[in-house]
Amino acid sequence: MDINSLDINSHWICLHFPQLPVEVFARHQVEKPVVVTIRQRVVAMNLRSQESGIRIGSSMNTAYTISEDVVSFEREEDRELEKLTHLAQWAYQFTPSVSIKPPHSLLLDVSGCLRLFKGIDNLKKLIREGLDSLGFEVALGTSGTPLAALLFAEAGMPEVPIAPEVAQSLGPVPVSYLRVEENIKDTLLKMGISHCKQLFELPVDGLNRRFGVFFTDYLQRLTGKKPDPQKTIDSTPRFRSDITFLSDVTNLESLVFPLKRLLGELQEFLIKRQLLTNQFSVKLSHRGHPPKEFSVFLASPDNDSQMFLMLSQLQLEKVNGMPEVDNISVAARNFFEAEAGSGDLFQGTRFKQKDGRIHSKAEEARAIKLVNMMTARLGPQACFGLSLANDHRPERAWKPVTLAAKDYWQGGNGDSNPRPLYLLPTPKALSTEAGTPCMSGKLELLQGPERIDFGWWDNDAAARDYYIAKHHTGSLYWIYQHLDNCRWYLHGIFS
Amino acid sequence: MGEAPPESLNRQGLNEQGLASDDSLRGLLEKTGLWRASSIDGDYKQHCSTGFARLDQELPGAGWPADGVTEFLHDRAGIGELRLLAPALARLTHEQSRWVLFVSPPYIPYPPALAQAGIDLTRVIISQPKMPRDYLWVLEKALASQSCSAVIAWPGRIHEKQIRRLQLASKEGYSWGILFRSGASSKNASPAELRLRLRPLPDSTPGYSQGKENSAVAVKILKRRGRWESEEFTIAFDDQLLRPMPDFSEMVIDQKIPTTKEKPAFDRTSNPVIQTLHEYQ
Numbered sequence: 191m192d193i194n195s196l197d198i199n200s201h202w203i204c205l206h207f208p209q210l211p212v213e214v215f216a217r218h219q220v221e222k223p224v225v226v227t228i229r230q231r232v233v234a235m236n237l238r239s240q241e242s243g244i245r246i247g248s249s250m251n252t253a254y255t256i257s258e259d260v261v262s263f264e265r266e267e268d269r270e271l272e273k274l275t276h277l278a279q280w281a282y283q284f285t286p287s288v289s290i291k292p293p294h295s296l297l298l299d300v301s302g303c304l305r306l307f308k309g310i311d312n313l314k315k316l317i318r319e320g321l322d323s324l325g326f327e328v329a330l331g332t333s334g335t336p337l338a339a340l341l342f343a344e345a346g347m348p349e350v351p352i353a354p355e356v357a358q359s360l361g362p363v364p365v366s367y368l369r370v371e372e373n374i375k376d377t378l379l380k381m382g383i384s385h386c387k388q389l390f391e392l393p394v395d396g397l398n399r400r401f402g403v404f405f406t407d408y409l410q411r412l413t414g415k416k417p418d419p420q421k422t423i424d425s426t427p428r429f430r431s432d433i434t435f436l437s438d439v440t441n442l443e444s445l446v447f448p449l450k451r452l453l454g455e456l457q458e459f460l461i462k463r464q465l466l467t468n469q470f471s472v473k474l475s476h477r478g479h480p481p482k483e484f485s486v487f488l489a490s491p492d493n494d495s496q497m498f499l500m501l502s503q504l505q506l507e508k509v510n511g512m513p514e515v516d517n518i519s520v521a522a523r524n525f526f527e528a529e530a531g532s533g534d535l536f537q538g539t540r541f542k543q544k545d546g547r548i549h550s551k552a553e554e555a556r557a558i559k560l561v562n563m564m565t566a567r568l569g570p571q572a573c574f575g576l577s578l579a580n581d582h583r584p585e586r587a588w589k590p591v592t593l594a595a596k597d598y599w600q601g602g603n604g605d606s607n608p609r610p611l612y613l614l615p616t617p618k619a620l621s622t623e624a625g626t627p628c629m630s631g632k633l634e635l636l637q638g639p640e641r642i643d644f645g646w647w648d649n650d651a652a653a654r655d656y657y658i659a660k661h662h663t664g665s666l667y668w669i670y671q672h673l674d675n676c677r678w679y680l681h682g683i684f685s
Numbered sequence: 686m687g688e689a690p691p692e693s694l695n696r697q698g699l700n701e702q703g704l705a706s707d708d709s710l711r712g713l714l715e716k717t718g719l720w721r722a723s724s725i726d727g728d729y730k731q732h733c734s735t736g737f738a739r740l741d742q743e744l745p746g747a748g749w750p751a752d753g754v755t756e757f758l759h760d761r762a763g764i765g766e767l768r769l770l771a772p773a774l775a776r777l778t779h780e781q782s783r784w785v786l787f788v789s790p791p792y793i794p795y796p797p798a799l800a801q802a803g804i805d806l807t808r809v810i811i812s813q814p815k816m817p818r819d820y821l822w823v824l825e826k827a828l829a830s831q832s833c834s835a836v837i838a839w840p841g842r843i844h845e846k847q848i849r850r851l852q853l854a855s856k857e858g859y860s861w862g863i864l865f866r867s868g869a870s871s872k873n874a875s876p877a878e879l880r881l882r883l884r885p886l887p888d889s890t891p892g893y894s895q896g897k898e899n900s901a902v903a904v905k906i907l908k909r910r911g912r913w914e915s916e917e918f919t920i921a922f923d924d925q926l927l928r929p930m931p932d933f934s935e936m937v938i939d940q941k942i943p944t945t946k947e948k949p950a951f952d953r954t955s956n957p958v959i960q961t962l963h964e965y966q
Contacts, residue, residue, distance in 0.1 A: 556830060563830075572814060576809050577806055598806065611768065636927055637926065637928050666900060
């Protein structure tokens, strides 16, 4: 590959999260000392623990002696990776080429978006501010190659402006941060090579013979002498965020504040990705109980966290059998493109709208809100609309429609004969007296028969003669005689 | 919304002019909280014609109220209780973008019939709360939400205080609350603004003789604002539901003509296509 193939205009930012093992449990605003342990040894901790004097590597006994209110968690690498994936989704707001570098780093190719974000310094500022409000500590590294950016960030080097000569700028970086096998780094240190500058002065052939082709390949990609394409995350949006409580929450009402925060994050995610969602789920977990999860359905996709919160609260009130909670998470995976709609200048004013009715946008929003509230409290099946359907069988001439889908059948079914305003969900068999149908009293056949003989092709044939019948009390019924067995059934009421 | 129709404005204006000379009477009206029955109509913000001239005549504001709770008391289903509402619901669904909400209807409000009555189905929603406490929650929230033009419910046993809450909610949300209750509840007082009793029409009703093609219902207004309860009167629907069946027994007698024997009107097996199929088999 040509040495000059490196695009000198490429810019990479690496987001390194040094505190991720702690932050999956406690974001950095937490006021309590939190430590993460592996086999009772502290491997990571938050700032508060550091201030109280706990050190990496000390045992939990020592930590408890130093500070008695320290909270410890066993390290969970799966959760770190999961969190990193969600941070990658967050970073997608800046550039589509985001790649995940486990264990704790993300790489962003920002070459194409520098102009949009008014330069790399401004972009870095935006990233820092965003992550700070989410509660994550980040070390940023910038360079012309992905691996160099990664190296800068992971080494915690003071940020330097991107130099066209990558190798030169890497000079002062200690070799111990290189992403290569430990024994290579050991050998290099034993050889007296502690910084990259010394390493780059060595002849490539010699390094190749001594450490193998993988090492020299790494160095070439690091310095941009070889192209280094990165595997970017797929653009399918996903959202999940959680908050772990350091002490168990026993009062479900106090979950409203963490929930509000998580839903605020969801709203920000939706706005940044120009998406709307119509469904999200809230999960309450505790180490000692099976988790409880509920889904919130919206009648129409939205991105309003206030509405999300109100609907979640309705469901939260109904959660029972959950005495304690130590983690709450919000996840969403159903997304819709947000329409590039313009705001309504006359929000509250009533106009004749496209559908010929006089109403305002605010009223439309209220109509949707009511449906949202009812679906949230009663469940998605308990609230629906009505539509005609393309069938002549009375029980199939209509269908319930979900108000989110609004799949109304547009045509009519051409039935012009009178239909009752009430239909029985299942026809009720009627007794007969001397051949005429009865229902605690004689039924007088008024109008009919209207023959409906339909559906013999789909194993649910309806072959019936419908009549309007008058009960002696004055009620009008819609009854039919089954053509095959000549039995009578009540199917509707002219209410 | 919130404006009185021009007629009642005029009426009020005239009355005030008429009273301007009598200071003592005016003072009485202003200070003691007395109100005149004639000003009641003005309280009805927006009227929706019932679609039945006689009913409009009887109702304050010449139509269904735009808000407040209206009770329909009847014992049996199928006497025209929903047909009485249908013209108004059709208008509401076409004029407003708000919902018409049915809360736990006893049977399926049958969409083909609703469509025949001119009701825009895209404005109709059904809610089926399972728990009793959810039921009143839905009613109250929907009435107060300002997003329903009418909320129709079959509450069964409902307490007077609960109706009062619904009444307040419906005023808050400019929603018309419609409750279908049993005829027996007419004995109990209710805070509902308007109460109507519906009965099937006795066959011997004078002025509505046998042999008519349209069905009808007997309505008595038990409670309305500004007036006493009404006499029972008849509302006839334009539905032709009572059109008598052609007498098929006579057709059988007419079957002397030889050709009709081959084609009895409603015998399935005599269908020529099916017959040929049988022959083939």
